Amino acid sequence: MCPKNASYYGNRAATLMMLGRFREALGDAQQSVRLDDSFVRGHLREGKCHLSLGNAMAACRSFQRALELDHKNAQAQQEFKNANAVMEYEKIAETDFEKRDFRKVVFCMDRALEFAPACHRFKILKAECLAMLGRYPEAQSVASDILRMDSTNADALYVRGLCLYYEDCIEKAVQFFVQALRMAPDHEKACIACRNAKALKAKKEDGNKAFKEGNYKLAYELYTEALGIDPNNIKTNAKLYCNRGTVNSKLRKLDDAIEDCTNAVKLDDTYIKAYLRRAQCYMDTEQYEEAVRDYEKVYQTEKTKEHKQLLKNAQLELKKSKRKDYYKILGVDKNASEDEIKKAYRKRALMHHPDRHSGASAEVQKEEEKKFKEVGEAFTILSDPKKKTRYDSGQDLDEEGMNMGDFDPNNIFKAFFGGPGGFSFEASGPGSFFFQFG
Incomplete structure (x- = not known):
């Protein structure tokens, strides 16, 4: 009825903005200032729509024009600051994305979205970074919200696929990447992701x-x-x-x-x-x-x-x-037979017997005495089926009443090789010995 009235377009723009329909509102706001370039509220609404949609540079121009018409306009001054803040967040986010500092990008996009709540581009960048951070449910939620409003949004389809891809649902991810490429054949990220997934x-x-x-x-x-x-x-x-x-x-x-x-x-x-x-x-x-x-x-x-x-x-x-390894002390396998254990004891006992090292230094004698005692302990345990079973099963041998601290290896040695006269060490030269069996 009155198509040339700038105020009517301005009012309808304000109504559409309250409904969150910023793209439609932008058209009405632009028409209002085309009809009347001195319409301050028209320029403010145009700037607000640009800012809400994420076009901070265009918003700055609109707010600047409003300030030219009314340099004391507090709303224009504040919105101009907001638009510049969004441009700064965009700039920081771009740098941090290159550095792969995805948490910082999410922070910047959250701040930018406070002023640009209808910007799909900011939401997609946030969702992509959330996916890179492994926060898949959050990323999927953002992408799904966009797809409910625009089912052909290639960027949102790409992010949905990216979440599935990173959750190891590769086959489903490929389907989303293919769909994104169908909507935007030159979508570079979807192309690379699809190739990698396959x-x-x-x-x-x-x-x-x-x-x-x-x-x-x-x-x-x-x-x-x-x-x-x-x-x-x-x-x-x-x-x-x-x-x-x-x-x-x-x-x-x-x-x-x-x-x-x-x-x-x-x-x-x-x-x-x-x-x-x-x-x-x-x-x-x-x-x-x-x-x-x-x-x-x-x-x-x-x-x-x-x-x-x-x-x-x-x-x-x-x-x-953490206990003594008696098998290792005797040098036998854990599945060694009774004969193999006896042969191993004979060899090790003779090797470490104190008489054989009587001419060595005190330090060597002490070490060999220790080894001789351990060989005797090992034979005592492994030659007794009951003790061996307890040892193999990891049970405490002290429960058997055997205190190894009071153990005398010479008794085992004598019992094995025989009583007095059954065995002796005799010197065949300085510092050397040979074994004599009776």
């Missing part, structure tokens, strides 16, 4: 296939190649490290397997499978304290009977490792 999926699957076929060398190579595709994909890379650790354990490269599992838990400290794999490698390399630590971590997270038993086994082996 390559990662293929390499991982090929590695799994090679492992199942027992081709561990090829599996190792494929997992290594997969790890080089995208260092930002933490969850998938954690699984790849664990898989490669399993390969190394099969190849008996246990130190390498431990290193791979350590890299896996550095990336994902909730990854139970990696802790279990590393703990087993620690057990195999007799690093029992480390194994106990990992099994404790697992059991605290998942209190299953299986995990409890694994922890108990590791604790037992740790306890056993």
Whole structure:
């Protein structure tokens, strides 16, 4: 009825702004100042719409024009400051994104969005950084809000795919990347992410296939190649490290397997499978304290009977490792027969008998006496089936009433080699001895 009235367009712009429809409001505000360039409130509304939509530079021009018309206008002065603050946040965010300081970018975007609540660009940048920080639910929520308003927004589709990709849902992620590229064929980030996702999926699957076929060398190579595709994909890379650790354990490269599992838990400290794999490698390399630590971590997270038993086994082996290793003292395997234990005792007892070292220094004599006593202890325990069973099971031998502190190795030696006259050391020259059996 009155299409040339600037105030009507200005009023409708204000109403649309209250409804959060800033893009429509912007059109009305621009029309109002086209009809009347001296309409201060029209310029203010135009600037406010530009600012809400994230175009801080255009907002500055509108607020500047309002100040030219009314240099004392407090609203124009404040909004001009707000627009400049948004431009500064944008500038800082751009620099920090290049530095991969994603927390700082999120902070800047949160501050900018206080003045530009309808800016999809700021929201997308925030969501992308949240995804890079592993805060996937928050990132998904931001992207989903945008997609509810604009289902064809390629940037939001890309962020949804990125979250799925980083959560190791690679197949679903590819679908979102493809959809984003359908909406914007030149979307560089979606293109790179789609390519990486497809390559990662293929390499991982090929590695799994090679492992199942027992081709561990090829599996190792494929997992290594997969790890080089995208260092930002933490969850998938954690699984790849664990898989490669399993390969190394099969190849008996246990130190390498431990290193791979350590890299896996550095990336994902909730990854139970990696802790279990590393703990087993620690057990195999007799690093029992480390194994106990990992099994404790697992059991605290998942209190299953299986995990409890694994922890108990590791604790037992740790306890056993802190005692004297009688098998090692005699130089025999843990599965040694009775005859092998006797032969080992005979050899070690003769080697460390104090009479054989009577001409040595006091320090050497003391050391050999200690070894002679330990050899006697070892034989006493391992030659007695009952004591050996208790020793192997990790039980305390003192419960048997055997105080090893009062142990006399000479009694064992005499009982083994016979009474007086049955055995003696005789010198055949200065500092040397030979054995004589009766």
